Amino acid sequence: MCGIIGCTGRCEAAEVLTKGLRRLEYRGYDSAGVAVVDGDSMAIVKRAGRVDSIEPYVRALRGSTGIAHTRWATHGKVTDENAHPHASCDGRIAVVHNGIIENYRELREELEARGHRFRSDTDSEVIAHMLEDALRSFEDPLQALLAVCRELRGSYAFLAAGPALGDALLAARKDSPLVVGLAKGAVYASSDVYAFIEWTDDAYFLENGSVAVLRPGEVRAALLDGTPLEVRPVKVAFEMSEPDAGAYAHHTFREIMEQPEVVARALAPRPEVDEAARAISEASQVFAVGAGTSYHAALVARYVFADVAGLDVQPVLASEHGLFLRWMGPGSVVLAISQSGETADVLEAVRAAKSRGARIISVVNVPHSSLEREGDLSVNVRAGPEVGVAATKSFTAQLATLSMIALRMAGRPLPDPERARRLVSEALRLEPAARELGNRLKGSDDLYLVGRGVHYPLALEGALKVKELAYVHAEGLAAGELKHGTLAMIEDGTPVVLINPGDDTHSDTASNGEEMKARGAFIIGISDVESDLYDVHLRIPEARGVELPIVEAIPLQLLAYHLALARGAEIDRPRNLAKSVTVK
Ligand code: M6R
Numbered sequence: 132m133c134g135i136i137g138c139t140g141r142c143e144a145a146e147v148l149t150k151g152l153r154r155l156e157y158r159g160y161d162s163a164g165v166a167v168v169d170g171d172s173m174a175i176v177k178r179a180g181r182v183d184s185i186e187p188y189v190r191a192l193r194g195s196t197g198i199a200h201t202r203w204a205t206h207g208k209v210t211d212e213n214a215h216p217h218a219s220c221d222g223r224i225a226v227v228h229n230g231i232i233e234n235y236r237e238l239r240e241e242l243e244a245r246g247h248r249f250r251s252d253t254d255s256e257v258i259a260h261m262l263e264d265a266l267r268s269f270e271d272p273l274q275a276l277l278a279v280c281r282e283l284r285g286s287y288a289f290l291a292a293g294p295a296l297g298d299a300l301l302a303a304r305k306d307s308p309l310v311v312g313l314a315k316g317a318v319y320a321s322s323d324v325y326a327f328i329e330w331t332d333d334a335y336f337l338e339n340g341s342v343a344v345l346r347p348g349e350v351r352a353a354l355l356d357g358t359p360l361e362v363r364p365v366k367v368a369f370e371m372s373e374p375d376a377g378a379y380a381h382h383t384f385r386e387i388m389e390q391p392e393v394v395a396r397a398l399a400p401r402p403e404v405d406e407a408a409r410a411i412s413e414a415s416q417v418f419a420v421g422a423g424t425s426y427h428a429a430l431v432a433r434y435v436f437a438d439v440a441g442l443d444v445q446p447v448l449a450s451e452h453g454l455f456l457r458w459m460g461p462g463s464v465v466l467a468i469s470q471s472g473e474t475a476d477v478l479e480a481v482r483a484a485k486s487r488g489a490r491i492i493s494v495v496n497v498p499h500s501s502l503e504r505e506g507d508l509s510v511n512v513r514a515g516p517e518v519g520v521a522a523t524k525s526f527t528a529q530l531a532t533l534s535m536i537a538l539r540m541a542g543r544p545l546p547d548p549e550r551a552r553r554l555v556s557e558a559l560r561l562e563p564a565a566r567e568l569g570n571r572l573k574g575s576d577d578l579y580l581v582g583r584g585v586h587y588p589l590a591l592e593g594a595l596k597v598k599e600l601a602y603v604h605a606e607g608l609a610a611g612e613l614k615h616g617t618l619a620m621i622e623d624g625t626p627v628v629l630i631n632p633g634d635d636t637h638s639d640t641a642s643n644g645e646e647m648k649a650r651g652a653f654i655i656g657i658s659d660v661e662s663d664l665y666d667v668h669l670r671i672p673e674a675r676g677v678e679l680p681i682v683e684a685i686p687l688q689l690l691a692y693h694l695a696l697a698r699g700a701e702i703d704r705p706r707n708l709a710k711s712v713t714v715k
Pocket of ligand 1: 422423424425468469471472473477520522523595596599710711712
């Protein structure tokens with residue numbers, strides 16, 4: 132995964148790079164590092180840990196050309212040596228890389244045989260050594276860069292800087308995002324517009340499979356076969372998120388609490404929703420692709436489209452799309468659901484489906500993301516920037532947006548955004564009850580979450596939230612499946628969250644709850660209906676139809692948050708994870 136940023140020209144590199152890194156930490160936060168060039172010298176500061184750990188040292192660096200990196204480890208442990216940037220043997224080139232160089236072992240062996248000495252276990256370091264050699268062989272840095280890229284297999288977005296390049300930066304991308312920002316007298320490059328939006332809103336999205344030499348006021352770009360590219364920047368608009376969590380203890384909590392507004396905004400009618408509904412009604416087959424929480428939104432969409440529009444939507448786990456490709460041809464539509472719009476598995480599925488003739492409708496949150504740009508049509512879910520690694524408000528915004536598309540398709544009235552705002556606000560009043568429950572359950576090793584019909588994907592989503600936020604083993608189950616095995620796990624005091632609203636699933640799910648209670652389960656009911664089945668009742672407001680899954684998500688998120696808090700887990704950046712998963 133990882134995030135990269137670079138700048139050169141009329142700018143203070145230390146300031147641009149530290150600010151940029153903070154904005155890129157959602158892509159990984161195992162380690163951070165910076166290289167700043169000052170005339171003929173280059174200073175590298177890097178360390179395992181967060182950006183905070185290097186910031187005081189970086190602030191002291193002088194220079195206007197530099198690159199920086201925030202890491203999510205793929206090759207090599209989380210150590211200072213494996214943190215980027217990686218320097219060439221002569222120390223005149225440094226590289227930051229996002230992606231995976233698949234043939235790095237062969238390349239490393241060849242380089243070592245030629246006398247290069249490696250300091251890290253990463254795949255990325257080969258690029259620095261290869262550039263060192265190539266810059267000796269080619270006078271034109273663009274040709275050197277092309278020669279290196281032609282040797283690389285895998286995915287990459289990388290930036291290089293160093294005394295060997297003067298005030299130039301080298302940039303290359305294949306299957307990982309990289310965008311250039313152009314300003315008067317300065318140029319920026321990053322994995323994400325968001326990292327440099329404070330300095331410029333003129334962005335040039337590097338084409339997939341291309342390279343560029345960036346100098347203040349000049350960008351030369353070419354495809355990997357050497358064909359020159361015309362550099363055409365576009366204006367980007369980007370909402371800046373609060374740098375801190377405001378009055379809240381965590382971004383995740385703030386994002387949970389923002390949902391009345393988010394859901395109301397996502398439910399506002401817009402032309403893209405109508406266009407998507409039209410495209411889907413003309414399709415021979417419809418797929419909904421996503422990963423993690425976005426896949427759970429796809430599962431909810433299956434029930435919602437079936438229910439309101441009588442349409443069969445096939446949910447597809449992005450990483451398992453291979454099986455479905457044979458049906459993703461001309462006439463079919465792929466709804467590609469993603470908060471970040473950068474998830475590698477989703478992008479891979481979309482590219483494969485598109486090449487076979489499927490029409491892609493992206494349902495994304497991050498504007499200007501790869502998915503938004505690559506889709507034939509894009510519907511933004513309007514959740515606003517989501518900083519916490521756990522997807523919360525983006526999930527309810529996805530549910531709202533997908534429901535609107537389904538209702539439009541069926542020609543049925545859309546939900547009232549004001550009513551939805553009120554329902555979500557009411558559900559948020561369960562916060563003190565969720566806090567109490569979090570404290571009560573903090574010693575539990577396992578938690579089961581159970582639902583039927585459209586509430587089953589909510590059980591899966593609740594379990595994912597509990598695992599990633601609280602590090603408690605949690606399992607989401609279809610209520611009817613319990614008796615086929617998992618019931619054996621239920622014993623005295625086993626906590627079970629029963630998603631049991633008063634719709635047509637109510638009595639069957641309640642019976643399954645009774646079966647668990649008879650075996651000692653501690654039942655936490657999420658329902659708008661009173662019942663003595665529940666040992667603890669998280670009473671949600673009475674919602675109907677497509678509103679229900681949105682409202683149910685709230686107590687599940689609050690419970691996961693408070694369980695994490697009670698257990699002292701790191702909330703906004705859970706261990707081993709990253710917000711945007713840009714590797715396969
Ligand atoms: O950005 P995306 O929606 O494509 O991300 C997909 C998953 O990586 C993401 O939902 C992940 O599962 C979240 N951490 C869940 O909270």
